[in-house]
Amino acid sequence: MAGGSIKSSPLNPLVLCGSVGRRAIGFAGSLRAGLEHLGGMWRMFVWAIYYCTIGPLTGKSKLRGQLFPMMSNVGVKSFPIVFLIAALIGAILVLQTGDVLKKYGQINEAPGVVALSMTLELGPLMTAVILAARVGASFTAVLASMKINDELLALETMAIHPVGYLVAPRFLSMVIMVPCLTVMAYLVGMLGGSVVAFSNYDIPTSIYVLKTTFYLEMKHILSGLMKSEVFGVIIAIVCCYNGFITTGGPMGLGRSTMVAVVTSLVLIIVADAILTAVVINYIL
Amino acid sequence: MIEVDNVTKSFGDFVVLRGVTCQLRRGETMCVLGGSGGGKSTLLKIMIGAIRPTSGRVIIDGDDISRMPEAQLNKVRRKFGVMFQGGALLNSMTVGENIALPLHYHTKLDADTIGTMVKIKLQQVDLLHAEHRLPAELSGGMQKRAAVARALALDPKILFYDEPSAGLDPITTTRVDFLINKLRDRMRMSNVVVTHVMESVQRIADHIVMLDKGNVILDGTLADLMASEDPRISTFRTGEYAEGAEGITSTADYMKDLLM
Secondary structure, three states, X not given: OHHHHHHOOOOXXXXXXXXXXXXXXXXXXXXHHHHHHHHHHHHHHHHHHHHHHHHHHHOOOOOHHHHHHHHHHHHHOOHHHHHHHHHHXXXXXXXXXXXXXXXXXXXXXXXXXXXXXXXXXXXXXXXXXXXXXXXXXXXXXXXXXXXXXXXXXXXXXXXXXXXXXXXXXXXXXXXXXXXXXXXXXXHHHHHHHHHHHHHHHOOOHHHHHHHHHHHOOHHHHHHHHHHHHHHHHHHHHXXXXXHHOOOOHHHHHHHHHHHHHHHHHHHHHHHHHHHHHHHXXXXX | OXXXXXXXXXXXXEEEEEEEEEEEOOOOEEEEEOOOOOOXXXXXXXXXXXXXXXXXXXXXXXXXXXXXXHHHHHHHHOOEEEEEOOXXXXXXXXXXXXXXXXXXXXXXXXXXXXXXXXXXXXXXXXXXXXOOOOHHHOOHHHHHHHHHHHHOOOXXXXXXXXXXXXXXXXXXXXXXXXXXXXXXXXXXXXXXXXXXXXXXHHHHOOEXXXXXXXXXXXXXXXXXXXXXXXXXXXXXXXXXXXXXXXXXXXXXXXXXXXXX
């Protein structure tokens, strides 16, 4: 009895080795699955590029009928929420930094803080976060529902490539509309900042504009747009991919949507960190 | 027309099909029968090139599709149409747009001609009035007929049907069966029908392949099916059920049957 309990004790070297081995195998399995998903996303990215560029020329994809409704969904319908969030972020930035700047007699530099923060970081990042939640989640849910209902398989049996028909217009609309929304976020953020700067710190709008143009350079705007382009690609591919690999009915649809949004957000932040390092070291 | 040659399919350690061999001849309706988990849906997916067999060959009109590259397979796919169990119509499009989709992709016809062809296809399945309706606005039987119309869009030589009677009332089932016979008789189409409804089989089958646990247990005619004394076939034919007779005796067997 006592021997049995020693044998099954977690301190027994054999039990310990078995436990470590099982965890190592589990980790290796997870790593392999993760790499397989990365490979799958990469393949989808390559196919999407093909069906957005060469596909229409060879007649293998027909984007014309789908692209504008999709761009409207991604861009026009997202604009109100981007407007609201960007305006509030600009206002909050002035409120948060205003008192400190005022203490050091630098309140007139607040427009520069807003301009650089919005263009280099917050504009692209907040726009991407909004789009991942609003548009990315809907991409995954729609494609997952189609997968569950055999609609993707039906497309394949009609010799219509599902990536060309379903992913390419979503991918292209994100690539086009995310930078457009980001530019809107820049402008609206600065507008929100100027309202608070005027109401709380008596900075006239003319001074605000002057200071903004003094600090803001084209390289700041372009650096932010480069980020937004990468974020758009990440959202499109991650969300479409998760829709395509959905299994298991409504539960699977919910799980895929959650995984797609969380993965998009994590990858956006990782890409943001890498791109910020590149921008700081090589561009600014 | 279609030759399935010694096809085996495994998912990991689980073998779904074990050396299945059968043939579909031009202008005949072949019914693939079997209980749940027998492997008939897997066989259908292999025949339409949706999944690849672990071993064996599937030859459609002389082309072995089992190892064919995707681009080449797409050319073969234009020879056949598929009606999926739930119809699998694209829900965001009207019935007419669903039927026009393959025509837009694979032909250079102008919009007017495609519109006319859509009407012809809908006429063939008696759904002309439903052209502008969304799939969600149709009944189950109408969705299946609309799916047949879409499968007919490119004038295929072969039509695959996955459980065409599933979820339908007896009258609608008869109507779908009548449609299958009409397409075979008037258009010389070859049909592969996966089903487990004996009444349908009696109405439409020229050739029957019955699967049990991945093995072919019958490859013959309706008369062979009716005359067979194999208990696996006779119980399926009559629908008789004796508790424990199908091997569902343990919890593990019961779970396996449920999960299939």
